[in-house]
Amino acid sequence: MRSPAQNAQLALLLEVSGTPKPGNVDRRHEYDDLRFEHFMAGAVGSTRGLLLAQQGAAVGRAFERGVVGMAEQKGGNTQFGALLLLVPLVRAASVDPETALASDTVEEIVRATTVEDACDFYRAFEHVDVGVGDPPSELDALDVRRGARAESVLRERGLTLFDVMELSTDVDGVAREWTEAFPRSFRAADWIEADDGPVADRAADAYLRLLAAEPDTFIVKRHDRETATEVVERAQAALDGTIAPEHLAAELVQQGINPGTTADITAAALFLALERGVSV
Amino acid sequence: MRSPAQNAQLALLLEVSGTPKPGNVDRRHEYDDLRFEHFMAGAVGSTRGLLLAQQGAAVGRAFERGVVGMAEQKGGNTQFGALLLLVPLVRAASVDPETALASDTVEEIVRATTVEDACDFYRAFEHVDVGVGDPPSELDALDVRRGARAESVLRERGLTLFDVMELSTDVDGVAREWTEAFPRSFRAADWIEADDGPVADRAADAYLRLLAAEPDTFIVKRHDRETATEVVERAQAALDGTIAPEHLAAELVQQGINPGTTADITAAALFLALERGVSV
Secondary structure (H helix, E strand, C coil): CCCHHHHHHHHHHHHHHCCCCCCCCECCECCCCCCHHHHHHHHHHCHHHHHHHHCCCCHHHHHHHHHHHHCCCCCCCCCHHHHHHHHHHHHHHHHCCCCCCCHHHHHHHHHCCCHHHHHHHHHHCCCCCCCCCCCCHHHHHHCHHHHHHHHHHHHHHCCCHHHHHHHHCCCCHHHHHHHCCCHHHHHHHHHHHHCCCCHHHHHHHHHHHHHHHCCCHHHHHHCCHHHHHHHHHHHHHHHHCCCCHHHHHHHHHHHCCCCHHHHHHHHHHHHHHHHCCCCC | CCCHHHHHHHHHHHHHHCCCCCCCCECCECCCCCCHHHHHHHHHHCHHHHHHHHCCCCHHHHHHHHHHHHCCCCCCCCCHHHHHHHHHHHHHHHHCCCCCCCHHHHHHHHHCCCHHHHHHHHHHCCCCCCCCCCCCHHHHHHCHHHHHHHHHHHHHHCCCHHHHHHHHCCCCHHHHHHHCCCHHHHHHHHHHHHCCCCHHHHHHHHHHHHHHHCCCHHHHHHCCHHHHHHHHHHHHHHHHCCCCHHHHHHHHHHHCCCCHHHHHHHHHHHHHHHHCCCCC
16 A cells, blocks of 8 residues: 555656646646656655655655755756645644544644744755745745745744745645645545546646636736636636637647646645545 | 665656657557556555665565555556566665676676575566466476466475576566676666757657667567567667657557567666666
8 A cells, every 4th residue: 555655756746647737747748948757756856755744754844855855857846836735744644544634634734833844944945946926025034035044034033834824825825725724635636536537637627627716826926817817717718618628738838827836736636535545 | 866766766757758659658658458647656656665675675575565566556567577677776776886787786686586586576476467478388387477376386496586587588578688687778778878858758769779679578478579570670660760650659559569578678777877877
């Protein structure tokens, strides 16, 4: 039987295998500088961090080690957001296999994070270039791009990793999963579980449903809210059958629009589905 | 830095990512009952066996454990032959990073295998349905399909795993790698190293060169020597540019011709290239 860390690794691999996942790298779509094979290497490199999470290490530490390994390829940021979701989920799955995947177990874990976890989280940004927007000016001192230099501010203000996530919850879909007990991850896991056929195909379907449900925050950051809202409408059209998902995929890749947060949540959903016994 | 076990896992993932690899599953080609995602799960499942090899466990034991994990997906045999090549290579890479990947280190390791290793090898056949041909009648008692029931014969005759490989060297390209110190794996690793561009693409090129160089023994077993020889000619035509590799891929998939041994050797070559520092 696969361990939680192995299921997390498989979730990363299946996420990028599912196709089409409009706008994201998948096994039929890639960018010149961000290729399918970078995601393979990123998933292999994440192992150490995922194992630490499984062994009960602190969330921040496990995440930071995961990112170090993930970054050992030339594509840059492949699975930063996905790991931020997977690490507490792997911790939850290893606590007690019976109740582990109830959302309140995960909620307890993220709410119990410490200032130390927050410092490790900031440190992770030093290993890889993550696309983030400018914070509001009053949060300048907490700009994640400051990396380890933000440490003194975090300690001074006593901010835990959960607190840091709360500060971004309005602008970052991954942070919102943290603060709201992973609602979209669990919902998409239900879809994957209820669906049939190849698991990677189910993941691609779940991705499209997530994309049609609300604006992807990574698109909002990189482009603007209007672009993200347009993508929601296009994704709904793809779900309705008005346009082919493959057509939408070509369109978004061409425009360089990359719904990264939606892919991250898809990976989290795949992990939950695998832990519940969905089999490949 | 990735460990040898991690590089082996990445080699398995890159092998199936490279496309087109005519006749084999790759990220653009799959069969209904043997899909891309089965290879993802197979690679994740192989971890335990690859780690054992890295820690210096016996080759047979590490292989058998790798196969158990690999088989935990619904596609059946995905990477049996590849693991049979990778396990001694991972052992070699962990012995002494300096000299590890000289072919004589690997040769020492396979020549030092024991009767116990042979028994574990036979046991591995109980976990997954591997396509093998009928042995010559004098070797009936050693038919691998007898699994653990062959154990008494192996012990009686004092056959090591290397001896077993020698018995198949004429009919099995993986066994031949074992008995001849992995010449094709090392040669293809040189090609991958000398090539440029995405590593998965280089692997696909190396695969085609291997395929054009000599008949794939898995095709000989499943079909016949004539079919295997035709594939050599078609692969050479693809190399010469007379036919598109993509066309050959469609042709072989349609005919259900699967050069499995060539894929196994490609995975071994990828591992060697990664260990030598080729980076993704």
